[in-house]
Amino acid sequence: MKKRIGEIMRTILVTGGAGFIGTNLIKRLLEDNNKVICIDNNYTGRLENIKQFLDNPNFKFIKHDITKPIKIEGELDEIYNLACPASPPHYQKNPIFTLNTSIFGIINILELAKKHNAKILHASTSEVYGNPLEHPQKESYWGNVNPIGPRACYDEGKRVAETYCYEYWKNFGLDVRIVRIFNTYGPYMDPNDGRVVSNFIIQALKNEPLTVYGDGKQTRSFQYIDDLIEGMLKYMEMDKEGLENKLKSKFNWDTIPVLNMGNPEEFTILELANKVLELIPESKSEIVFKPLPKDDPVRRRPDITMAKEVLSWKPKIRLEEGLKKTIEYFREIV
Numbered sequence: 001m002k003k004r005i006g007e008i009m010r011t012i013l014v015t016g017g018a019g020f021i022g023t024n025l026i027k028r029l030l031e032d033n034n035k036v037i038c039i040d041n042n043y044t045g046r047l048e049n050i051k052q053f054l055d056n057p058n059f060k061f062i063k064h065d066i067t068k069p070i071k072i073e074g075e076l077d078e079i080y081n082l083a084c085p086a087s088p089p090h091y092q093k094n095p096i097f098t099l100n101t102s103i104f105g106i107i108n109i110l111e112l113a114k115k116h117n118a119k120i121l122h123a124s125t126s127e128v129y130g131n132p133l134e135h136p137q138k139e140s141y142w143g144n145v146n147p148i149g150p151r152a153c154y155d156e157g158k159r160v161a162e163t164y165c166y167e168y169w170k171n172f173g174l175d176v177r178i179v180r181i182f183n184t185y186g187p188y189m190d191p192n193d194g195r196v197v198s199n200f201i202i203q204a205l206k207n208e209p210l211t212v213y214g215d216g217k218q219t220r221s222f223q224y225i226d227d228l229i230e231g232m233l234k235y236m237e238m239d240k241e242g243l244e245n246k247l248k249s250k251f252n253w254d255t256i257p258v259l260n261m262g263n264p265e266e267f268t269i270l271e272l273a274n275k276v277l278e279l280i281p282e283s284k285s286e287i288v289f290k291p292l293p294k295d296d297p298v299r300r301r302p303d304i305t306m307a308k309e310v311l312s313w314k315p316k317i318r319l320e321e322g323l324k325k326t327i328e329y330f331r332e333i334v
């Protein structure tokens with residue numbers, strides 16, 4: 001019999017569960033009465049994040065590196081594959097590890113899903129579009145990625161992982177779905193993560209200069225974490241046939257399900273810096289300009305037509321509101 005949210009507990013594995021998205025997801029899955037197994041090797045994840053779950057009998061933590069195969073005893077209904085360093089400084093620190101996590105990691109997780117006949121959601125990224133020549137980016141866009149640059153270990157690793165998902169979906173009929181996540185921020189980000197939202201907030205709270213890379217005219221679209229979690233849960237709630245039929249009939253999409261998830265409101269990095277300073281009025285920080293990292297994408301904004309139509313989902317939290325919540329979080333911990 002099919003298990004439904006809130007009624008019967010499902011057993012759900014979350015890889016990378018001690019990280020930013022993982023912690024927010026696990027919190028919600030436990031609230032919804034599920035059993036959660038969290039796998040993490042603590043590479044960028046923080047034990048402080050998951051301490052709050054350790055007394056919950058429905059939560060289990062396994063310290064494990066997904067580049068190595070893993071066996072899970074008992075039933076497994078769903079897997080969220082989130083494990084991978086995600087911020088540019090972290091994924092570039094050990095690029096071979098990043099590549100291995102995407103490639104060997106997804107093989108091990110797909111094999112596990114196959115063995116348990118589990119449904120799987122794989123966290124891919126807007127980085128598969130690289131420095132996009134098409135704007136905004138639709139799921140059908142193939143991307144513009146440099147295979148031998150400093151971002152390639154992440155971008156190309158994620159592209160290969162998508163291909164593995166596709167081949168397991170095609171050859172074994174595995175219930176795999178891919179989400180391409182665009183810049184997401186919120187509570188439980190690591191203060192040392194290095195991504196722009198956490199950097200600016202922490203710099204402003206500490207009265208240090210806000211480091212804008214380049215001229216700050218490059219754009220990003222920032223999604224608040226609660227919107228992403230809502231979207232991922234809705235995505236996983238759909239059954240394979242219903243999801244694939246809807247994608248085919250509405251969008252003529254006859255391959256593995258892939259959905260962009262992000263907030264289509266686009267801002268320049270300079271606008272973001274000014275917004276953070278406005279929301280922390282006591283800050284004495286100024287803005288300083290630093291060199292632009294190599295291959296930094298110029299523009300990025302998701303086209304979310306497919307997710308809107310198929311899941312009846314769209315982001316609800318605008319930048320100012322999300323920043324306020326994130327600032328509150330960082331005020332407590334830094």
Ligand code: NAD
Nearest residue numbers: 016019020021041042043044045065066083084086181184
């Ligand atoms: P994060 O760095 O906070 O979390 C990643 C987690 O994965 C960490 O807990 C880390 O210790 C763990 N991990 C890394 N390699 C591992 C390995 N080999 N074995 C086991 N655990 C491992 O990052 P996040 O922002 O929470 O991102 C989660 C996922 O979402 C990643 O796959 C990332 O690529 C994807 N994503 C995130 C964003 C975003 O804006 N946050 C955007 C696009 C895609």
Ligand code: UDP
Nearest residue numbers: 088194195196197199211212213218269296
């Ligand atoms: N950035 C910045 N200052 C910082 C960190 C990042 O100006 O302290 C810029 C970075 O160059 C990029 C954008 O902000 O143009 C988003 O960077 P982030 O690392 O958050 O994510 P990306 O989208 O590049 O993966």
